[in-house]
Amino acid sequence: MSSGPLPESLGSLQLSAVHQLLDRVADRQRQDFGNIVSDFKPDGSLITSCDRWSDAAIVAGLAQIAEQEGVLSEEGSKCVPDSPAYWVVDPLDGTTNFAAGIPYWAISMARFVGGRPVEAFLDVPSLNQRIVAIRGEGVWRNGKRLTNETRSTGSACVSLCSRSIRVLQRRADQPFPGKIRLLGVASLNLVSVAMGQTVAALEATPKIWDLAAAWLVLNELNCPIQWLAADPAQLHPGQDLTAADFPVLATGSHAEMQRLRSWGEALLHG
Template sequence: MTDHAPPSEGLTTELLELAREMAARAGALLRESRPDDLGVSATKSSPIDVVTEMDLASEKLITSMIAEARPEDGVLGEEGAETSGSSGVRWVVDPLDGTVNYLYGLPSWAVSLAAEYHGETVVAVVAVPSRGETFHAVRGGGAWRDGQPVHCRPSPPMDQALIGTGFGYQQRRRQAQAGVVARLIPQVRDIRRAGAAAVDLCDVACGRLDGFYERGLQPWDLAAGDLIAREAGALTGGRPGERPGGELTVAASPGVFERLQPLLEDWGAWHD
């Protein structure tokens, strides 16, 4: 937490409008510029090169818009953009969350944008172009999908809970994560692995998942989705008493969160 006063309504409105415009333009760029045969072949040395180029192009578009509209703001971007700024506002940018899904033509990929004010996330936008959806939240103002309010599901019994998760890229981490899944799956309805944390967090917010957890997320993976989930009534955290972060991120409807977080702690989901 910080000791700074909250941002003015005018500032949050300005940040939200800019975030929505950036997400829409970056989402359109990614959707319209993706080659139809990307998952099969590409003109570059590999399909991965094309995805990397699209990722970089999306981040460049976003950071250019920030520089033009709010040049004093800081930026932290997945693809390397990092400036400190002097306004008290910092943008946390994932220009293409779910790159493997994007490569394969799966719909679960997103543009994720969060605006922090003196360290607290106050505005969040997650655009999911393949679904034709955009989620947003302003701190204290609820969570929304395409202009309609969204809420997390009422908490079911744990054996009826649908839980999302994700896996890292390193073999050792994946082995540890598989061990946690093996212990969890007999205790819940089922597990889903969609491949984009920002989308998973929004799915908790709108009731498509009862909960979500993952180890190894970066700030740009979770900043926007975390605020959207919380504003939709979900609880979020990391290890008990801690905020979501790289060790562990958990988001769920309150009753599911209260049961899921201790299990993940006991099973060591926060380490490899």
């Protein structure tokens, strides 16, 4: 990665252009929902023509908005760009839901500077919701600022992914300390903690594009995060993240982290 001063935050015109790009992609996804055929990628995961179109549209759009900044995308290049600032994109997080006609998926985009997300955008097309986070400035949902108090809802739900439910078998002698929810969208599983919808989320095999935007949202709302293996803050230019997982436990408070940490550790260590 080149040396020198770090890039500045996005300007107002760039932010406006990002929102316009998200509007266009979200509109197309809503139109395609329920009228799409899926096939399989080499790794066995689902993909649709809408995934491919969304990825191409986002990559092309970002090239105009921030032409010197690289893009790492689930459906495109999976190597860490060597530009001082770069984008991490999941054009359609929750393809299985989308292809099955389950109206819950997300567009996830995060801009990284110095190896960490500094601007994040999560759009939920089916709900007409958009979450924006800017490092050091806060989080907004549909233009309304969110605070720590926003998520103090008394939820008892814990979000697990389909692979993290194995902790229930590994600790079968202990009752799980929460009501389990499986939403099927990694980025929104994690953000559900920041929104107060769940008290914690445990993800077994998230990729960098799954967690990039949610990571900043959680940080800005002071939600504790424990990386259970690799730390995504330790990426280096040129690193191929195709097969890299970042198991993570996110909680709404330090007390919840203490209560659930052993369950997160059991995910990897049994």
